[in-house]
Amino acid sequence: MIRHILPAILIGAFAFVIFGPLANLAMWAFAEQWFFPNRLPTEWGFDFWARVFRPRAGAWTSLFQSVAIAVSTVALSIALAIPAGYALARLRLPARSLIMLLFLLPQAFPSLPIFVNIARMFYGMGLNGTILGVVLVHSLPGLVYAVWIATASFAAVDRAMEEAARNLGAGPLTTFRDVTLPQAFPGLVAASIFVFLDSIDEFTGTFFVGTPDVTTLPILMFNASMGGNYQVAAITALILLIPSVGFMLVIERFLKADVLSRIGR
Amino acid sequence: MTSIPDRAAAPPAPRAPLFRGSGMGLLLVAPALAAIALLYALPLVRSVVFAFVAEEGGFTLDHLRTAFELYGRDVVFSILVALASLALIAISSIAIGGYLTLGATPWAVSALRWLYRWPLFIPFIVAGQTARTFLAKNGLMNGLLMESGLLDPLSAQSFLDWRGLVLTFAWKQIPFVTLLLAGAMASIDRSSVEAARNLGAGRFRCLIQILLPQVKGTLLVGLILSLVQIMSVLSVPMMVIAGNPTMMTAMMAHRVTYYGDYPVANALGLFSYLLTAVAAWLYLRMTLRDEASR
Numbered sequence: 001m002i003r004h005i006l007p008a009i010l011i012g013a014f015a016f017v018i019f020g021p022l023a024n025l026a027m028w029a030f031a032e033q034w035f036f037p038n039r040l041p042t043e044w045g046f047d048f049w050a051r052v053f054r055p056r057a058g059a060w061t062s063l064f065q066s067v068a069i070a071v072s073t074v075a076l077s078i079a080l081a082i083p084a085g086y087a088l089a090r091l092r093l094p095a096r097s098l099i100m101l102l103f104l105l106p107q108a109f110p111s112l113p114i115f116v117n118i119a120r121m122f123y124g125m126g127l128n129g130t131i132l133g134v135v136l137v138h139s140l141p142g143l144v145y146a147v148w149i150a151t152a153s154f155a156a157v158d159r160a161m162e163e164a165a166r167n168l169g170a171g172p173l174t175t176f177r178d179v180t181l182p183q184a185f186p187g188l189v190a191a192s193i194f195v196f197l198d199s200i201d202e203f204t205g206t207f208f209v210g211t212p213d214v215t216t217l218p219i220l221m222f223n224a225s226m227g228g229n230y231q232v233a234a235i236t237a238l239i240l241l242i243p244s245v246g247f248m249l250v251i252e253r254f255l256k257a258d259v260l261s262r263i264g265r
Numbered sequence: 266m267t268s269i270p271d272r273a274a275a276p277p278a279p280r281a282p283l284f285r286g287s288g289m290g291l292l293l294v295a296p297a298l299a300a301i302a303l304l305y306a307l308p309l310v311r312s313v314v315f316a317f318v319a320e321e322g323g324f325t326l327d328h329l330r331t332a333f334e335l336y337g338r339d340v341v342f343s344i345l346v347a348l349a350s351l352a353l354i355a356i357s358s359i360a361i362g363g364y365l366t367l368g369a370t371p372w373a374v375s376a377l378r379w380l381y382r383w384p385l386f387i388p389f390i391v392a393g394q395t396a397r398t399f400l401a402k403n404g405l406m407n408g409l410l411m412e413s414g415l416l417d418p419l420s421a422q423s424f425l426d427w428r429g430l431v432l433t434f435a436w437k438q439i440p441f442v443t444l445l446l447a448g449a450m451a452s453i454d455r456s457s458v459e460a461a462r463n464l465g466a467g468r469f470r471c472l473i474q475i476l477l478p479q480v481k482g483t484l485l486v487g488l489i490l491s492l493v494q495i496m497s498v499l500s501v502p503m504m505v506i507a508g509n510p511t512m513m514t515a516m517m518a519h520r521v522t523y524y525g526d527y528p529v530a531n532a533l534g535l536f537s538y539l540l541t542a543v544a545a546w547l548y549l550r551m552t553l554r555d556e557a558s559r
Contacts, residue, residue, distance in 0.1 A: 007373035011380070016409075018383050021395035021436070024405035028398055039408035084297035091290030099294060106305050109541055110496040112514050113534025116521055117308035117315075140304040147297055201388030204499040207518070218390045218500070225394050225504060234398075237391045248386040 028234035048231035059236065062220040065131070069216060070199035072135045074192045077142035078150075081191065085150025086180070089157075103147045106140055112204055114140070119208035129213035137205035142195040149194065152262040153187025154180070190254040193247045200243055313538075316531040332532035340536055342510040346427050347495050347540075350434040351488050357439045358487070362446035362480075363472035367458070385440040389494075393504035396433040400424035400505075429505045430512065434495050442487035449483040450476050482555075485548050492544050496537045513537050 028034070031041030032048070052059045087093060088100065106114070118137055119128060127133035157180050165175040203218040211219065217240055225233035319325035333340070361381050368374040384392065399405050402423040410416035424432065458471050466474075477484075495512075502512035513533050520530040 004370060004373075007368075007370045011373055011376050014377065015380055017436070018380050020405060020409070021392075021399040022383075022387075024399040025391070025395045027405070039403075039412060080297040080300055083293035087290040087293035091293070092287045093290040093294065094287055099298065102298070102301060102306075106301070107490075108493060108545070109309075110493060110514075110534070110537040112497050112499060112517055113312040113531060113537065114305060114308045116517060116527065116530055116534070117311045118304065119521075120527055121308065121311070136304060139300065143297060143300060143304075201390065203388075203390045204497070204514075207499060208521070218388070221390060221394065222500060222504070225397060230398060233394050237394050240388060240391055241386075244386045244388060 025234050025237055028230045029238050031231060049235060052232055052235050058215065058220060059239075062215050062217050062236075063239070065214060066200055066216040066218075069131060069134050069138060069214075070196045072131075073138040073142050073199040074195045076135060076139050077146040077195045078188060078192055080139075080143060081146035081150040082188070084147050086154045086176075088147070088151040089154035100148075100151075103144055106144050111141070115205045115208045118205070122209055128209055129211070131214060134206055134210045134214050134216070137209045138199040138202050140205070141198050141202070145194040145198065146191045149187055149191035149259070150184070152259045153184040153191070155262045156187065156259045157183040186254045187259045190251055190259070193251055193254065197244055197247055201240065312531045312534050315528055316535045318528070320528075328528040328532040329535070332529050332536070335529070336513070336516050336533060338510040339513055339516045340533075342427070343496070343513045343537075344540065346430050346434075346512065347492055349427070349431045350438070350495055351492060353431060353435040354438050354442055354491055355484065355488060357435065358443040358446050359472070359477065359484070361439070361443045362450050363468075363476060365443075365447045366450040366476060367468045367472060369468070381443055382440050384437050385444065387437070389437060389498050390500040390504075392433055392437045393501040396429055396436075396501070397425065397504050400429045400432065425505055425507075427506075430502060433501050433505055434491075434498075438491040438494060442484070442491060445483050445487045446480055449480040453479050482552060485551070489541070489544050489548055493541055496541060 027041060029048070030044050030046070032043040032045045034041040084103075088096065093099065115137065118140075122128045122133045122136075127136070161179050161183070162175055165179045166172075170178070200216075201218060202216075203222065206214065206216050206219055207222075210216065215223075217236055221233050221236035221240065224230075224236060316328055317324055317326070319327065361377065365374060365378055368377070387395075400423070401407075402421055406424070407416060407421045411418050411421065423429075453476060458475055461471050461475055462468075497514065499514045499518055502515040503518070506512075506515070513536060517530045517533045520526045520533070
């Protein structure tokens with residue numbers, strides 16, 4: 001019995017560290033009145049939810065913009081990553097490891113100066129404050145995930161089946177479409193999920209390229225928080241948590257061990 | 266495989282890969298490479314070059330000097346916050362990973378395994394907002410500590426300074442490093458640990474003397490990736506800290522949004538590149554030395 005008490009206390013303290021901040025967030029989302037020095041909200045309710053989600057409020061626009069941007073980012077990143085990943089996994093390429101390294105660099109150095117300079121370049125092209133500009137800036141981290149996971153997925157595809165299809169007379173494109181792609185599909189879905197989440201949660205790039213015209217959910221949350229409107233910030237934060245937690249619960253189904261073990265080869 | 270099938274009737278079917286030659290490969294990689302060149306290589310080069318180009322053209326070190334004069338304190342502050350965060354991340358992830366691998370209470374191990382991953386799924390910006398409310402003077406942390414009698418209401422203070430930054434960065438990055446570390450620890454051969462246990466070594470000693478040396482490389486990779494994150498995140502310092510000194514990221518954003526001063530922002534960016542480059546170089550030197558001594 002004694003030897004269960006210490007672990008129980010430690011696990012309890014750890015749970016407080018993990019869920020305490022989240023509990024505080026949830027409390028703010030349902031607090032209608034919470035002034036110092038009250039330790040808990042003095043009035044609870046859904047008032048601010050109604051305010052956030054009333055028609056023509058900023059939240060709906062932000063939600064639609066965020067989802068549209070994330071879906072476009074996924075489409076662009078995956079469209080570029082499928083041929084690149086296939087070539088990197090299967091074809092003879094000069095300087096293959098150098099190319100792989102190039103697709104890793106954006107995650108290996110601080111990204112803020114990059115976003116600042118993208119914003120400056122986009123300003124000259126009239127892309128600042130446009131959805132297209134934000135999609136492009138989100139595609140930078142998106143491409144890194146997409147290319148690395150797609151390469152691993154194609155490397156995990158059984159070559160013998162491709163050869164069998166070719167020997168039976170299927171053309172290269174037919175073989176790719178009917179044999180290779182379906183086998184790599186779960187990995188590509190996992191890549192899409194990563195890119196989608198990264199885009200939905202992205203703040204820094206949007207802050208420099210999108211403002212003031214494109215207000216994604218993270219920007220909306222940031223503005224509410226800086227304006228001292230903690231209820232709206234908390235509600236937006238909870239909305240942002242839905243896709244993150246939801247997708248993470250299903251991702252293990254798509255990202256299989258045979259693909260995971262090939263990432264980075 | 267000596268017999269060659271008769272290919273007279275069928276088109277000449279090459280064996281896999283589907284497409285031959287490096288030309289096809291390059292063609293398929295080209296669009297993605299072009300995107301990386303435009304969205305990464307070009308801005309990277311510009312960020313370095315414009316840190317050294319004077320307004321009227323020509324090479325100058327003025328921007329670097331200005332950046333250091335105005336923001337030297339912030340650079341030092343960023344380095345200290347990063348080091349403190351990395352220390353906290355390292356200690357916590359070693360402790361959690363070690364307990365997951367060596368823990369003797371099965372229910373506690375599975376509870377910990379379920380608990381520790383949560384912040385991994387939570388975006389930095391949400392973590393910043395939770396810290397902003399949780400660690401404030403009237404936040405839930407102080408509230409509960411006062412409620413339980415552990416804290417005197419008069420001595421309650423806000424943690425929204427360097428401590429808040431360290432705690433938020435650690436809270437967000439510990440699961441990531443632990444995930445890498447616990448995976449590496451789980452793949453280590455258990456027999457040396459069991460032998461040490463049989464000879465009377467405590468579990469803490471097994472962790473420090475047997476497990477840790479074997480996963481040191483994984484730990485360092487996790488810490489370097491965390492350093493890159495700490496040096497890239499803009500939302501957390503902006504939301505957790507008001508005023509000076511603050512992280513370099515917040516100062517770069519300030520320089521750009523308030524003054525439109527890209528050269529000085531780029532000079533600051535150069536400092537953050539240098540910092541991560543030094544960390545990467547230390548890591549490489551360490552691994553090369555380990556390789557050589559083997």
